[in-house]
Structure formats: C-alpha cells, structure tokens
Amino acid sequence: MQLTNLKVSNEQVNFLQAVRQGLGQQQGLFFPTHWPKLDINGLLAMPLVERSSAILHALIGDELTAAEIKQMVTMAFTFIAPLVPVSDDISCLELFHGPTLAFKDFGARFMAQALVKAQSGKKTTIVTATSGDTGAAVAHAFYKQPGVQVVILFPKGKISPLQEKLFTTLGENITTLAVEGDFDQCQALVKQVFDHKALVEKLSITSANSINISRLFAQICYYFEAMAQVPVAKREQVVIAVPSGNFGNLTAGLIAKALGLPIKRMVAATNANDTVPRYWRSGQWLAKPTVATLSNAMDVAAPNNWPRVEALLTQGVIARSDIETMKVDEDDTVLSVRQLSQLGYLSEPHAGVAYKALKRSLQPGEYGIFLGTAHPAKFKEQVENILGTLIGLPETLARCASEQGLSKDIPANFFALEQELLKLEQV
Numbered sequence: 001m002q003l004t005n006l007k008v009s010n011e012q013v014n015f016l017q018a019v020r021q022g023l024g025q026q027q028g029l030f031f032p033t034h035w036p037k038l039d040i041n042g043l044l045a046m047p048l049v050e051r052s053s054a055i056l057h058a059l060i061g062d063e064l065t066a067a068e069i070k071q072m073v074t075m076a077f078t079f080i081a082p083l084v085p086v087s088d089d090i091s092c093l094e095l096f097h098g099p100t101l102a103f104k105d106f107g108a109r110f111m112a113q114a115l116v117k118a119q120s121g122k123k124t125t126i127v128t129a130t131s132g133d134t135g136a137a138v139a140h141a142f143y144k145q146p147g148v149q150v151v152i153l154f155p156k157g158k159i160s161p162l163q164e165k166l167f168t169t170l171g172e173n174i175t176t177l178a179v180e181g182d183f184d185q186c187q188a189l190v191k192q193v194f195d196h197k198a199l200v201e202k203l204s205i206t207s208a209n210s211i212n213i214s215r216l217f218a219q220i221c222y223y224f225e226a227m228a229q230v231p232v233a234k235r236e237q238v239v240i241a242v243p244s245g246n247f248g249n250l251t252a253g254l255i256a257k258a259l260g261l262p263i264k265r266m267v268a269a270t271n272a273n274d275t276v277p278r279y280w281r282s283g284q285w286l287a288k289p290t291v292a293t294l295s296n297a298m299d300v301a302a303p304n305n306w307p308r309v310e311a312l313l314t315q316g317v318i319a320r321s322d323i324e325t326m327k328v329d330e331d332d333t334v335l336s337v338r339q340l341s342q343l344g345y346l347s348e349p350h351a352g353v354a355y356k357a358l359k360r361s362l363q364p365g366e367y368g369i370f371l372g373t374a375h376p377a378k379f380k381e382q383v384e385n386i387l388g389t390l391i392g393l394p395e396t397l398a399r400c401a402s403e404q405g406l407s408k409d410i411p412a413n414f415f416a417l418e419q420e421l422l423k424l425e426q427v
C-alpha cells in the first residue's frame with residue numbers, strides 16, 4: 001500500500017516503512033490516498049479475528065501475506081469488545097477488556113506486531129515516554145517479544161500508583177525509568193535520544209508513538225465489531241460518539257465509514273479542551289493552553305491526528321455532515337456518569353463525556369453507541385467521588401497492585417539515560 005506524507009506530498013512510503021518511521025519529513029503524518037472496496041455484509045458475518053485480518057489485508061495489500069496478517073491479529077486481539085446495552089436505543093462499546101484496561105491496547109498490540117515485521121527480525125530498542133496509559137499498553141504489547149527491548153520513561157510520583165504498577169511490575173525485556181522531573185522533561189529526554197544518531201544506530205532505537213499508522217488501522221476493526229453486534233434492522237441508523245483527545249479514535253471511525261461501514265454520523269466529543277468544536281463552528285484553529293479535567297486522557301489542546309480528518313474531507317470520502325462536534329463541560333460529565341449509574345451501568349468520565357454528547361445528538365429512530373475507552377476502575381478515585389460509593393478492582397489490577405515495582409530512579413539528564421540504554425546493549 002502507498003502512503004503519502006500529508007505535509008510533504010512527494011514523500012511516499014509503503015506500510016512497513018511508515019510503521020518503521022512513524023513520522024515523515026517536517027513531522028508530517030503518513031496517510032493513504034486510496035481506499036479499498038470491501039464486502040461489508042460478508043465481513044459483518046465473520047468473527048473478530050477473521051474479519052479484522054480481512055480488513056487489514058485489504059488495507060495493507062501484498063506487503064504482508066494474508067497468513068502473516070492473520071497471525072499478527074491473532075497475537076494482538078486477544079480480548080473481546082462487547083456492545084453492552086444501557087437503554088433501549090443506546091449501547092456502550094466496551095474497549096477496555098485488554099491487559100491494561102484501556103482501548104489503547106488494540107492499537108499498541110497491533111503496532112508491536114507490525115514493528116517486529118517492519119524491523120524484519122533485527123534487534124530493536126523502543127524508547128518512549130508516558131504520562132500514564134500509553135506506556136502500559138506499549139509495555140504489555142512488547143512484553144517477552146523476542147529481539148525487542150523496551151525502555152519507558154515516566155515522571156516519578158506524577159502518575160497514579162495503580163497506573164504505575166501496570167507497567168513497572170513486568171520486568172524481562174521491559175525497563176522502566178522513574179525520571180526525577182515532569183512529563184515534559186521525559187519527552188525532552190526521548191527527543192534527545194533520537195537526536196543522538198550514533199546511539200540510535202548502535203541500539204537500533206525506534207519510537208512507538210501514538211501517530212503510528214498501524215495503531216490507527218487496528219482501531220478501524222472495532223467499529224466493524226460494534227456494527228456486527230447491532231441488530232440488522234437498526235444498522236442504517238447507527239450514530240457513534242467518541243470521547244476525543246488526539247482524535248485517533250475518531251479518525252479510525254471515519255475511515256471505517258469511508259470503507260463502507262454504514263455509520264450514519266460520528267459525534268466527536270471533547271471535554272473543556274475544545275479546540276476542534278470551536279474550529280468546526282468558526283473555521284478558525286485556535287489552540288488555547290491545555291486545562292486539566294476529569295477525563296484527563298483527553299486533555300489535549302492540539303490534537304495531533306486532526307490533519308488526517310482533514311485529509312478524509314479533502315479526499316471526498318467523508319462529508320462535513322458526517323461529523324458533529326460537541327464540548328461537554330465538567331458538570332455535565334459528572335451528571336452523565338451519575339445518569340449511567342442510575343441506568344445500572346458503571347462508567348467513568350471519558351465514556352461519560354461521550355454519552356452526554358450522544359444524548360444531545362441522538363434523534364428519534366436512531367441507534368446510539370458511545371465508546372467505553374477505559375475500565376471504570378482505572379479512574380477509581382474520580383468515579384468514587386462522583387458516585388459516592390466504593391468500586392472494586394478487576395483481577396488484573398488487583399494482582400499487579402500487590403506486586404513489587406521494578407523501576408529505577410534516574411535524574412532528568414541525558415547522561416543518566418544514556419548509561420541505562422548502553423547497559424541494554426550487553427543483554
């Protein structure tokens with residue numbers, strides 16, 4: 001398959017190159033220019049792994065064989081994505097049944113498989129910084145993957161203890177470094193690593209960042225999984241609300257629609273970080289400083305996937321009327337989580353934002369789906385404060401909460417990080 005750099009249009013790469021590189025020249029995103037035609041009804045009749053393999057093979061083309069893609073998907077999609085009814089005409093697509101209890105497991109696990117293929121068996125070191133969820137998903141995705149070392153930097157004491165335990169307790173090929181600094185300093189350190197060409201070369205270092213095209217492709221698959229669970233009579237009336245931060249999730253849904261999945265409309269729901277809803281109304285892109293909210297994984301003022309949404313509009317495969325944008329403030333987020341609880345459905349702030357936006361958008365006769373992007377226990381404190389009751393921990397979280405964290409403290413300087421990386425060379 002051919003992908004084009006959205007900033008430098010004469011830079012064209014194939015899928016595996018795009019996976020390896022992550023970003024193109026001038027930090028441009030890679031994106032396909034053509035989309036395959038799919039037999040939608042045939043696909044909707046298949047089970048998750050078979051269907052997802054077929055979709056990804058149609059997208060990626062002959063760079064990988066059908067058998068290779070099937071094997072990658074089998075390794076990556078090892079958990080369910082059930083559509084759980086909360087009322088007569090509304091369901092939640094639960095994307096949090098993976099090892100780190102957030103939808104990022106889908107993208108991270110497929111990316112891990114794709115990166116191994118893209119490196120064609122060469123020893124690889126993944127260096128990445130995390131403020132929480134992404135690090136855990138990446139760590140689990142590469143855990144015990146032969147030939148791959150993973151180094152994760154996180155700001156010491158600045159992420160929730162539960163989040164920290166999810167990736168610092170793994171050991172084996174996962175090295176975790178607690179940096180004495182904030183998240184921005186962690187990111188700056190990772191940047192310095194990539195600027196150090198000799199070191200990058202020596203350890204064959206790559207990144208596993210959120211704009212990698214393989215993550216986006218993996219996420220397309222669960223929109224099909226959602227539709228497959230909608231009663232046939234309602235499939236032409238489906239409206240899907242997505243809690244959005246960097247807009248990767250929304251982009252994947254729009255691609256599913258462009259590929260022919262009969263989604264009537266997508267609702268992009270944001271918290272107070274509402275750059276996109278304001279832009280949609282006024283035509284002016286004005287990113288204000290990021291504000292902290294209850295749905296903190298969506299606290300993004302400059303969503304880095306937005307150029308891909310624009311590309312779909314420019315290509316004419318998505319129309320402006322296919323997208324509705326909506327900002328949900330903190331009070332409404334709290335109300336939304338409470339309303340869901342009254343319906344007998346335990347939720348958390350991110351899904352709460354999407355549910356509220358969906359309720360505002362949904363018309364009589366339509367069938368609404370909102371995405372459950374994280375397990376409520378991952379936001380235990382916020383949910384307990386909102387509902388005034390205690391909630392339990394699922395087994396995975398309870399287990400690793402009692403294990404020993406294996407991270408090593410390092411000061412926020414490049415020399416310290418370099419020493420740690422060079423130690424891996426001897427492994």
Ligand SMILES: *Cc1c(COP(=O)(O)O)cnc(C)c1O
Pocket residue numbers: 102103104133243244245246247248249250297298350373374
């Ligand atoms: C990352 C994340 C989001 C936002 O997804 P984007 O693809 O960045 O828009 C929403 N909810 C949760 C729980 C997340 O971790």
